[in-house]
Amino acid sequence: MEWIVPFILTVITASTPLLLAATGELVTEKSGVLNLGVEGMMLVGAIAGFAVTASSGSAILGILAAIVAGTLMSLIFAFLTLTLMANQVATGLALTIFGVGFSALVGSGFVGFAIDPLPALSIPGISAIPILGPILFGQDFLVYLSIAAVIGVGWFLAKSRAGLVLKAVGDSHHSAHAIGYSVIKIRYLATMFGGAMAGLGGAYLSLSYTPMWAENMTAGRGWIALALVVFATWRPGRLVAGAYMFGLISVMQLHAQGAGIHVPSQFMSMLPYLATVIVLVIISSDRAKIRLNAPACIGQAFRAAQ
Amino acid sequence: MGVATVTSTTGEAGANTVKGAGPAQLEVRGVTKAFPGCLANDDISFRIEPGEIHALLGENGAGKSTLVKIIYGVLQADEGELIWEGKPVTIASPHDAREMGIGLVFQHFSLFETMTVLENIALAMNDVRDMDALRKQVLEVEKTYGLPLDPDRHVYTLSVGERQRIEIVRCLLQNPKLLILDEPTSVLTPQEVEKLFETLRRLADEGCAILYISHKLHEVKALCQKATVLRGGKVVGGCDPREETAKSMAEMMIGQKLTAPDRGEARQFGDVRLAVSNLSLESDEQFGTDLKGINLEVRGGEIMGVAGVAGNGQNELFRALAGETEQEAAPDSIKIDGKAVAHFGPRRRRRLGATFVPEERNGHGAVPDMSLSENGFLTAFRRMALSARGLIREVPTKSFADNIIKTFDVRTTGSGAEAGSLSGGNLQKFIVGREILQDPGVLVISQPTWGVDAGAASAIHQALLDLAAKGTAVLVISQDLDEIYAICDSVVVMAEGKMSKPRPMADVSIEEIGLLMGGLHDLEGQENPAHDTQVEGGRLGQA
Numbered sequence: 001m002e003w004i005v006p007f008i009l010t011v012i013t014a015s016t017p018l019l020l021a022a023t024g025e026l027v028t029e030k031s032g033v034l035n036l037g038v039e040g041m042m043l044v045g046a047i048a049g050f051a052v053t054a055s056s057g058s059a060i061l062g063i064l065a066a067i068v069a070g071t072l073m074s075l076i077f078a079f080l081t082l083t084l085m086a087n088q089v090a091t092g093l094a095l096t097i098f099g100v101g102f103s104a105l106v107g108s109g110f111v112g113f114a115i116d117p118l119p120a121l122s123i124p125g126i127s128a129i130p131i132l133g134p135i136l137f138g139q140d141f142l143v144y145l146s147i148a149a150v151i152g153v154g155w156f157l158a159k160s161r162a163g164l165v166l167k168a169v170g171d172s173h174h175s176a177h178a179i180g181y182s183v184i185k186i187r188y189l190a191t192m193f194g195g196a197m198a199g200l201g202g203a204y205l206s207l208s209y210t211p212m213w214a215e216n217m218t219a220g221r222g223w224i225a226l227a228l229v230v231f232a233t234w235r236p237g238r239l240v241a242g243a244y245m246f247g248l249i250s251v252m253q254l255h256a257q258g259a260g261i262h263v264p265s266q267f268m269s270m271l272p273y274l275a276t277v278i279v280l281v282i283i284s285s286d287r288a289k290i291r292l293n294a295p296a297c298i299g300q301a302f303r304a305a306q
Numbered sequence: 307m308g309v310a311t312v313t314s315t316t317g318e319a320g321a322n323t324v325k326g327a328g329p330a331q332l333e334v335r336g337v338t339k340a341f342p343g344c345l346a347n348d349d350i351s352f353r354i355e356p357g358e359i360h361a362l363l364g365e366n367g368a369g370k371s372t373l374v375k376i377i378y379g380v381l382q383a384d385e386g387e388l389i390w391e392g393k394p395v396t397i398a399s400p401h402d403a404r405e406m407g408i409g410l411v412f413q414h415f416s417l418f419e420t421m422t423v424l425e426n427i428a429l430a431m432n433d434v435r436d437m438d439a440l441r442k443q444v445l446e447v448e449k450t451y452g453l454p455l456d457p458d459r460h461v462y463t464l465s466v467g468e469r470q471r472i473e474i475v476r477c478l479l480q481n482p483k484l485l486i487l488d489e490p491t492s493v494l495t496p497q498e499v500e501k502l503f504e505t506l507r508r509l510a511d512e513g514c515a516i517l518y519i520s521h522k523l524h525e526v527k528a529l530c531q532k533a534t535v536l537r538g539g540k541v542v543g544g545c546d547p548r549e550e551t552a553k554s555m556a557e558m559m560i561g562q563k564l565t566a567p568d569r570g571e572a573r574q575f576g577d578v579r580l581a582v583s584n585l586s587l588e589s590d591e592q593f594g595t596d597l598k599g600i601n602l603e604v605r606g607g608e609i610m611g612v613a614g615v616a617g618n619g620q621n622e623l624f625r626a627l628a629g630e631t632e633q634e635a636a637p638d639s640i641k642i643d644g645k646a647v648a649h650f651g652p653r654r655r656r657r658l659g660a661t662f663v664p665e666e667r668n669g670h671g672a673v674p675d676m677s678l679s680e681n682g683f684l685t686a687f688r689r690m691a692l693s694a695r696g697l698i699r700e701v702p703t704k705s706f707a708d709n710i711i712k713t714f715d716v717r718t719t720g721s722g723a724e725a726g727s728l729s730g731g732n733l734q735k736f737i738v739g740r741e742i743l744q745d746p747g748v749l750v751i752s753q754p755t756w757g758v759d760a761g762a763a764s765a766i767h768q769a770l771l772d773l774a775a776k777g778t779a780v781l782v783i784s785q786d787l788d789e790i791y792a793i794c795d796s797v798v799v800m801a802e803g804k805m806s807k808p809r810p811m812a813d814v815s816i817e818e819i820g821l822l823m824g825g826l827h828d829l830e831g832q833e834n835p836a837h838d839t840q841v842e843g844g845r846l847g848q849a
Contacts, residue, residue: 161428164425164428164429165429167420168418168421168429171418171419171421172416174416175416175417176429178400178412178416179416179429180379180380180399180404181429291420291462292460
């Protein structure tokens, strides 16, 4: 049974970047904006975080840099789609492609660098409790932040007036405009939050998960984060469950190989994506739930009517 | 000629401004607003005193909605000014308007479908309030003004009438000094209208000014003390509705003589073309109404009205007849020209010569982002042969749309205009025209003149009568009893998913219909034996 603690720890580290990015995208989508550039924003966040940490020696500065970089990426997207009203799907795809190339360009000088991973929380006595100690009290602060963020977003959407306004903009931008809310401003803010969280998710990869830089190191996690938002039917509680389930599946493939289970490794690496497809099909069959939680205006450009 | 009228009436409106003793609640001075290609408001002036109920009359496209949006801060005027309680003001946003005490009940509801009633109300409040306190206030206002609503229901499950109640409650909660209502009664029952009027009169007595926009001129006559008439973006006159007739006001609005719908010669009814027998259907919506044992028969040449309060199964009935709901009922529970069709989808029913006009224009009756000619193609391509070998035949498609625009006097820039750019009434004329010009054997039409002005409504009514004269069976689902009385030969009433027996129009009083709308249970038993002969007699009498 001694494998169980390390196993759970790797599940947590595999899930955290997904949860961070998906939480941001959930807020973006709730405002009616579909930003498919999560993968690109994560990569740019990852390299910004790594480069600043490696040059300055301060992980805090690196994390701030990742947030700023992710936000700037999302601002490009917001300007193109909200101000210039470009198509959101095409712009999001372009943003991902741009992020892949741009991060590789900036990161070429950092390949092979090593940094110290983010320090884990260590409370004398408590962190040493068997099993629970390392799992609950031995993580780095981004893990706690990811949980706090999703709880905060859940509270914000369910309880706060600003959250209600955000959902209103995503549900019917014309009605929101008629009542007097600034649709474009609210969508800018939501998109920027999404960018910041994606940048943070990227930074977690390059500063904690694997403290190094490698080209295209997100390896599709941005896309899984996007699928997670739909999987969760835009509800933060389910987002946590989804992120951890995907984390579990992706870690299982490594452990299955380690345990000598004879399943083709290709099949195991396919699992998270297969699960995404199956889950999306199941979710889509419940129309009432989709209807209630999906932002009705998602992906539509808003033009103030006469 | 138009110019002369304008100058004289602007003078008249100017003269009005001297009358009031204190400062007006709101005075509109010379407001002008131009959009690319149209002058929506041209030098509009009028004033509303505190406690006055003032009607704003005008056809679709006369500029009423634009003016309302300017007063509510959604749009800014190009020229002119607004004087509020004697002081010139700039209303930069709806937030400002609400701050000043202006409330607006929108014509196209500004509601959020997936949110609850309470959340919708909270969103339109300027001050942030505690949800529980707000719930209490909402329930209080509902009780005081008799507007029942469950605060926790989701809007998408509500009928149009119920949705409107949200908007009204939303305004009343803010203790408005000026309340603007845009077409408020088009979806209410006579009893509900009376209740609303009581509410409005009470508000006016408390000193609230009310700007009332409606096409129902006898309501304007019953409620309003003053009226300003707009035509083509200009003020063309003002009057005291209490001293006018509905007809004279309608003529002032459209600028020409109005003719009542011509029912023509008494029509002979042919064979049954639309038959529904024992149709029971569970609603596919969570809070919908299940249909319970619906029976009806509409013959060729007959116009049958379906009356009832919104949300009593009319939407479900329409969807069942149009084939939009997946049917589990027996195939022969719905027959078109004798053919069992309950298991058919909308396209196969259309192929049999049935056409359908739903209540909601944008998104259901038409695709807002598509042009009129594309929208025409979508339902008419088979009957009008607009497609060949899988391709769209451009020329006939365009000329079909042009024909609708011409025949039904649709005000638009042309068949290339997006459906969503048309005003509600004009789009309705287009959709009704599209289905009528296909020369259907059966037409099912829901709320044919909701939010449509007098001129357009009478054109639509006439078109329906002409269609019936050609032998079409027409089923009109309407909450507007005047409409049912104006055009229908017989009427059924829906309440709680059940349907009353058909009654010839001539035999049934408005009170009886009102009772049936309230629920069928009391009348059901005693009526059954005598009923069929009664209907037969009525029909024979008419024939």
